[in-house]
Amino acid sequence: MKIILILALNIIITSQALYAAQQVKIIALAGDVKIRRGLDEHWQTASNAVTLENIDTILTGEAGEVTLKMENGDKFTLGSNSILDIADLREITERELFLYLMSQKIDKIGPREGKTKLKIGRVNVVHGELKSDSAKLNSQPDQRTDWLLEKNGARALFGQNYTTNAIFKFNKILLKYPDITGCGELNFHIGQAFEKLNKPGQAADAYKQAIKINSGDCAGETSSWVVQSEAALKQLNQ
Amino acid sequence: MVRFFEKKVVMTMLVLTCAIIMDSEMLNAQGISRKNGIGFRPSFWKTNRSEALISVSGSRVELGGAGTWFTFFSRFNNDWFYEFQFGAFASVVAKRVSDSVIEDEDVTLIIPFLLGARYDFWATRNQSALQPYFSFGAGPYWITNVDRPGTDVGTFTGTVDSGMMTGGYLGGGLNIALTSWLAFNFDLKYHFVDWDRSADYSGINFGAGVNFMWGQKRELIRVVGVKTIVSDIYPAYYQFYNSYPLAMVTIKNMSGSSIEVNIRSNIRYFSERPKETGFIKIKGKETKDIPITTILGNKIRQVKQRENAVIDISVEARAGSKVTKKVSSLVMIHNPNSWNGEMDKLVFFVKSDDDRILNWGRSLVNGLETETGDFLRNFTIAKAVFDTLSSTNIRYHSDPNIPFYRDDRVNFAHETIDLKSGDCDDLVVLYASILESLGINTAFVEVRDPEKELAHLFLLFDTGLSADMGNLISSNEKRYLTRNNRVGKKTVWIPVETTLINDGFESAWKTGALEFLQNTEIRSGLAEGWVNIIEVE
Numbered sequence: 001m002k003i004i005l006i007l008a009l010n011i012i013i014t015s016q017a018l019y020a021a022q023q024v025k026i027i028a029l030a031g032d033v034k035i036r037r038g039l040d041e042h043w044q045t046a047s048n049a050v051t052l053e054n055i056d057t058i059l060t061g062e063a064g065e066v067t068l069k070m071e072n073g074d075k076f077t078l079g080s081n082s083i084l085d086i087a088d089l090r091e092i093t094e095r096e097l098f099l100y101l102m103s104q105k106i107d108k109i110g111p112r113e114g115k116t117k118l119k120i121g122r123v124n125v126v127h128g129e130l131k132s133d134s135a136k137l138n139s140q141p142d143q144r145t146d147w148l149l150e151k152n153g154a155r156a157l158f159g160q161n162y163t164t165n166a167i168f169k170f171n172k173i174l175l176k177y178p179d180i181t182g183c184g185e186l187n188f189h190i191g192q193a194f195e196k197l198n199k200p201g202q203a204a205d206a207y208k209q210a211i212k213i214n215s216g217d218c219a220g221e222t223s224s225w226v227v228q229s230e231a232a233l234k235q236l237n238q
Numbered sequence: 239m240v241r242f243f244e245k246k247v248v249m250t251m252l253v254l255t256c257a258i259i260m261d262s263e264m265l266n267a268q269g270i271s272r273k274n275g276i277g278f279r280p281s282f283w284k285t286n287r288s289e290a291l292i293s294v295s296g297s298r299v300e301l302g303g304a305g306t307w308f309t310f311f312s313r314f315n316n317d318w319f320y321e322f323q324f325g326a327f328a329s330v331v332a333k334r335v336s337d338s339v340i341e342d343e344d345v346t347l348i349i350p351f352l353l354g355a356r357y358d359f360w361a362t363r364n365q366s367a368l369q370p371y372f373s374f375g376a377g378p379y380w381i382t383n384v385d386r387p388g389t390d391v392g393t394f395t396g397t398v399d400s401g402m403m404t405g406g407y408l409g410g411g412l413n414i415a416l417t418s419w420l421a422f423n424f425d426l427k428y429h430f431v432d433w434d435r436s437a438d439y440s441g442i443n444f445g446a447g448v449n450f451m452w453g454q455k456r457e458l459i460r461v462v463g464v465k466t467i468v469s470d471i472y473p474a475y476y477q478f479y480n481s482y483p484l485a486m487v488t489i490k491n492m493s494g495s496s497i498e499v500n501i502r503s504n505i506r507y508f509s510e511r512p513k514e515t516g517f518i519k520i521k522g523k524e525t526k527d528i529p530i531t532t533i534l535g536n537k538i539r540q541v542k543q544r545e546n547a548v549i550d551i552s553v554e555a556r557a558g559s560k561v562t563k564k565v566s567s568l569v570m571i572h573n574p575n576s577w578n579g580e581m582d583k584l585v586f587f588v589k590s591d592d593d594r595i596l597n598w599g600r601s602l603v604n605g606l607e608t609e610t611g612d613f614l615r616n617f618t619i620a621k622a623v624f625d626t627l628s629s630t631n632i633r634y635h636s637d638p639n640i641p642f643y644r645d646d647r648v649n650f651a652h653e654t655i656d657l658k659s660g661d662c663d664d665l666v667v668l669y670a671s672i673l674e675s676l677g678i679n680t681a682f683v684e685v686r687d688p689e690k691e692l693a694h695l696f697l698l699f700d701t702g703l704s705a706d707m708g709n710l711i712s713s714n715e716k717r718y719l720t721r722n723n724r725v726g727k728k729t730v731w732i733p734v735e736t737t738l739i740n741d742g743f744e745s746a747w748k749t750g751a752l753e754f755l756q757n758t759e760i761r762s763g764l765a766e767g768w769v770n771i772i773e774v775e
Binding site: 055057176 | 706709712713714716717720748751752755756759760762764765766
């Protein structure tokens with residue numbers, strides 16, 4: 001019985017994996033390139049002609065670069081200091097993209113607040129506060145690095161005309177790292193991608209968001225993103 | 239003495255009449271409440287040929303017209319009645335010259351047979367016992383005229399004319415309903431005999447009498463329909479029905495004024511007590527849908543096999559009088575382990591306060607080396623619980639096939655432990671019950687893959703770690719997800735495929751994570767709506 005059950009589950013899981021199977025092949029690589037299989041904990045060094053599946057992830061280091069070949073023959077190049085899930089190269093239709101964006105908006109609405117709120121005045125002692133803070137502080141540098149790697153991956157998607165995929169990815173990064181604004185960089189890229197999709201309304205919203213972010217955390221910084229967003233918005237309005 | 243007695247009788251009659259009228263407003267609001275009636279009404283009829291109604295001048299006597307009406311009426315629509323009337327009226331003009339000679343003696347007898355309609359125009363607009371109406375009709379008038387010029391009393395020389403004319407009437411009146419079966423009646427009509435207003439026998443007729451009524455009472459409310467919303471009751475989540483409507487009762491106020499309606503519902507044998515909606519106002523002629531709920535108690539959990547039960551619905555309307563209507567409906571009571579497949583209802587099977595589950599979980603945790611403030615406490619406990627369940631040889635086993643039964647069977651956590659087996663929902667309920675009893679939040683993931691026939695279910699539990707601390711559990715973020723917990727804080731959650739109960743936590747976690755990754759991240763199941771996450775609260 002146990003064997004039958006395991007076999008059945010394996011069939012289900014394998015069939016799920018095959019359903020959206022997006023096999024890609026490494027056809028060229030240079031420098032530090034690593035891959036991670038599915039849910040593995042560890043990275044392994046990539047090599048030429050290795051086939052990757054949609055649950056796998058690819059990472060490039062300083063001066064690393066890898067070229068992938070899709071099932072349909074298209075090629076995709078990932079530059080240095082980037083991370084990309086192979087699933088991000090799957091075909092994402094505009095319908096899927098907007099469904100995703102809408103579901104994110106709905107999630108942001110949150111549950112309705114009750115009439116009576118439990119209010120806690122002052123809390124003088126919070127057990128475990130120190131530990132928690134230290135753990136958070138330790139995670140900050142890693143988060144910044146991860147954000148940078150993922151952003152570069154998303155930019156690679158945008159640069160190679162995976163426009164819907166890029167918007168999908170930029171939004172996921174925004175959601176995943178709410179504390180890292182990037183001074184509006186991601187929103188600027190989202191605006192550009194929407195312009196490419198001929199969606200001026202959404203593009204304008206993204207540019208406005210980029211300008212808004214810039215005037216917040218990044219006020220005072222000399223950021224090109226705000227200048228570029230304002231210029232793009234001006235051009236859109238014309 | 240006699241005069242005092244008469245006065246007392248008159249006063250008593252007056253008081254009684256007033257009391258009856260006042261009481262009739264309570265008993266008999268909305269006008270003539272019965273369907274049929276007969277009436278008797280003495281009346282005067284002043285025809286055009288009479289100079290006066292009653293006149294006595296010297297030796298000349300003139301009686302313009304007097305007689306009585308007998309009527310029968312019957313309601314054919316809310317405020318409309320047919321009425322059939324016939325009567326007999328006589329008018330006399332005579333002048334006595336001497337004891338033996340009468341000059342110009344003229345006697346007329348009118349016998350009308352009339353069919354008409356009456357409209358109680360105020361009946362649905364007030365609640366009073368005073369009900370005005372107007373009426374109209376037509377029919378034959380049988381007229382006999384005896385004309386005797388001056389002659390001796392003992393001899394008859396003159397002419398007798400007799401014939402039938404048609405005509406009609408138009409008029410109105412007032413009924414004072416004393417009880418539902420008795421009313422005073424005042425009536426005024428103009429009769430157009432020979433369809434000529436100025437014809438000899440045309441004229442005003444007025445009188446007062448009584449009406450006796452019988453038959454079906456007038457409808458104050460109508461139960462237009464009872465729409466069953468819940469035809470199947472599942473004892474596992476019986477509390478749900480205390481606030482969720484079982485049925486929608488549609489009620490129409492048939493009267494013209496506002497009434498108040500209270501609906502009492504009761505499931506025979508299973509309700510703790512009847513549930514009342516409280517009095518709800520319904521405007522005149524308005525139709526309203528009123529949802530009804532019920533109060534179910536523990537008794538419903540004693541059902542061994544599914545069985546039918548009767549919902550008694552009693553509608554009580556209040557508008558001066560009280561009217562009660564009763565309707566019934568059937569529901570199916572399922573057995574306590576039945577589940578209709580709605581994922582949000584599966585959470586009702588998670589009983590984190592079950593003593594056996596509490597003790598089971600606590601004895602396990604007491605043996606673990608976890609400290610308060612340990613970031614991985616939830617994760618460690620959840621892992622230990624799963625691995626302990628694995629070691630107890632609980633196995634995956636599909637539900638029994640019950641012919642013609644579409645519902646699923648779900649075991650409560652202690653039942654799965656006793657049976658040492660369960661299908662995916664049983665195992666999810668078991669694991670969730672234990673974790674919840676230990677204070678670890680859980681959620682169900684329902685996958686209704688459009689490409690597959692069967693739905694699947696697995697579990698998420700909250701590690702309590704903030705979203706940026708996932709790396710304490712795994713360096714591969716595909717093995718967990720971040721989502722808001724019950725207090726709105728973004729935390730790390732672990733997916734677990736509970737059917738892999740025999741393979742240990744690591745395998746169940748990996749499989750659960752892969753399922754989540756494939757269905758939600760790669761195939762956008764959450765955005766497309768075929769993957770749902772349901773909080774166990």
